[in-house]
Amino acid sequence: MSEPSDPILQQRARIRHFVAVAQRCGYGAMLLAIVFFGIGAATNFPDWTVVSTVTTLVISMAVLPVPIVLGYGVRAAEREDRQRQSPERGAE
Secondary structure (H helix, E strand, O other): OOOOOOHHHHHHHHHHHHHHHHHHHHHHHHHHHHHHHHHHHHOOOOHHHHHHHHHHHHHHHHHOHHHHHHHHHHHHHHHHHHHHHOHHHHOO
């Protein structure tokens, strides 16, 4: 797939890539927290499971908000571009 020549489309592509990577990291940390919690629940919550669960939840909460908001922004901008390209559809 070739990179778009429009600088705005290039910037959106970079943001979309960042969003994908950051969401994978954030949701991966959340999945790890669930796994650590499950292990802790099965083993009477040793200290390491509590620390690991809380740490991965904090990482998830720190990472996820930014890519979620940026992802909505990129999708909204693309939707607006599509509506401007077809004016008869924008009148609906």
